[in-house]
Amino acid sequence: MPHHVPKEIRYNFEYERRLKACFIGAGGHAYRNVYPTFRYAPVDLVAICDLSKDRADGFARVFGAERTYTDHHAMLAAEKPDVVFIVTSYTKDGHVQATQLAKDVVEAGAHVWMEKPTAASRAEVEELIAVSRRTGKNIMTGLKKTFFPAIEKLKDIVAAPEFGRLTSLVVRYPQALPAPDKRGDLVAMQSVIDHIYHPAAIISFLAGEIERASFEWAEPTGATIASLKFKSGAIGALHFSAGQSMGGPLERVEAIGEGSHAVVENGVKLTHYRKAKLPSYGRASSWIQPEESATLVYEPEFSLGQLYNNNMFTLGYVPEVLHFCEAVLEGRAVSKGTLETALEIMKLYDFYATTPHGVAAAI
Ligand SMILES: NC(=O)c1ccc[n+]([C@@H]2O[C@H](COP(=O)([O-])OP(=O)(O)OC[C@H]3O[C@@H](n4cnc5c(N)ncnc54)[C@H](O)[C@@H]3O)[C@@H](O)[C@H]2O)c1
Incomplete structure (x- = not known):
């Protein structure tokens, strides 16, 4: 089953159920990127809860919810929803507010879609796994990058027999790691926990579980380069490129197979260098490859008012919400943004938090 399956999108009011x-x-993030996805999802938004009544009321006016609350227990008891979306922030001591909220929601009988990070420790993710299994309710984390059309297509390229095995993977993402004495402090590590979910989701999606890793750290910026060995036998590098310009594309993913490779630049431009012969060395007059081995380049057009060139779709926001809603409507478990993937991501987080740079560790 391919991962990238283009869909005909339905508008919210066109759904029967x-x-x-x-x-x-x-x-802020919910306003910009999550509530607006409901225009294209089978969701009937009835109520909003925020600690600030003014914000909840303002959002309800804009997004068409009927009621607002400042206490989620009161909302869950009164509304008895099928699903609850949670997009909150951090406690003062660096814990993830959504972790406890997700537990409260599934205990009240609803399925959860939550923003990343799922939690601030492996133990907390394991608690969520236990409560999700006991209640039979989904808890999905919005790992949007695994829903980017370019990354889904990259996954399909990597899985195709012509690519060979995935032998190495290199991911660049601008992130700083604090100084060694701060790495056990959740507040100092908040930016790491907030962002590691993005590149780690791509790595886990494309290459599976990591077996062993080590990293080097650049003191002036906090940049790191980690060398990874996957259980599959593949190798990889995660470059946390703090210090790069914020004025250009932030990210790059490069997957190498056996005689072919593919690159996603800036989340949208996918180049697939297919298996090809080197033109005869010292003699060939042209680099142009025959069509069957020519490079394939995919990038969106930005002329038409389409859905696919809107960040709701290029950045996976609608697809991740649809994945959740379809699983709930069909009475099955989600297969992306799972708690098991969140656990893998937290293992990588623990590696950065606890392993001194320059030392290899089992993941
Ligand atoms: N995937 C992405 O592209 C992306 C981008 C930005 C942020 N995020 C994530 O989104 C989340 C929110 O980020 P933000 O910048 O919008 O934060 P924010 O601080 O603007 O919003 C959080 C809101 O949650 C409310 N809240 C907290 N606890 C609550 C509770 N118990 N009951 C009701 N309301 C409560 C706060 O009052 C606040 O209005 C974070 O987890 C962040 O990592 C994801």
């Missing part, structure tokens, strides 16, 4: 939904959190 919609899920009764509540939302916890009326913050």
Whole structure:
């Protein structure tokens, strides 16, 4: 089954069955990128809860919710939703507010879609796995990068027999790691926990579980380069490129097979260098490859008012919400953004938090 399956998108009001939904959190990211996905999802937003009544009321006016609350327990008891979306932030001591909220929601009988990070420790993710299994309710984390069309297509390229095995993977993402004496402090590590979910989700999606890793650290910027060995036998590098310009594309993913490779630049431009012969060395007058081995380049057009060239789709926001809603409507478990993937990501987080640079560690 390919990962990249283009869909005909339905508008919210065209669905015959919609899920009764509540939302916890009326913050900036949710306003920009999560509530707007409901225009294209089978969701009937009935109520919003935020600690600030003004924000909840403002969001309800804009996004069409009927009621607002400042206490999520009161909302869950009164509304009895099918699903709850949680987009909150951090406690003062660096814990993830959504972790406890997700537990409260599934205990109240609803499925959860939550933003990353899922939690601030492996033990907390394991608790969520236990409560999700006991209640039979999904807890999905919005690992948006595994829903980018370019990354889904890259996964399909890597899985195709012509690519050979995935032998190495290099991911660049601008992130700083604090000084060694701060790496056990959740507040100092907040930016790492907030962002590691993005590149780690791509790495886990494409290459599976990591077996062993080590990293080097650049003191002036906090940049790191980690060398990874995957259980599959593949090798990889995760470059946390703090210090790069914020004025250009931030990210790059390069997957190498056996005689072919593919690159995703800036999340949208995918180049597939197919298996090809080197033109005869010292003699060939042209680099142009025959069509069957020519390079394939995929990038969106930005002329038409399409869905696919809107960040709701290029950045995976609608697809990740649809994945959740479809699983709930069909009574099955989600297969992306799972708690098991969150656990793998937290193992990588623990590696950075606890392993001195220059030392190899089992993951
Ligand atoms: N995937 C992405 O592209 C992406 C981008 C940005 C942020 N995020 C994630 O989104 C989340 C929110 O980020 P933000 O910048 O919008 O934060 P924010 O601080 O603007 O919003 C958080 C909101 O949650 C509310 N809240 C907290 N606890 C609550 C509770 N118990 N009940 C009700 N409301 C509560 C706060 O009042 C606040 O309005 C973070 O987890 C962040 O990592 C993801």
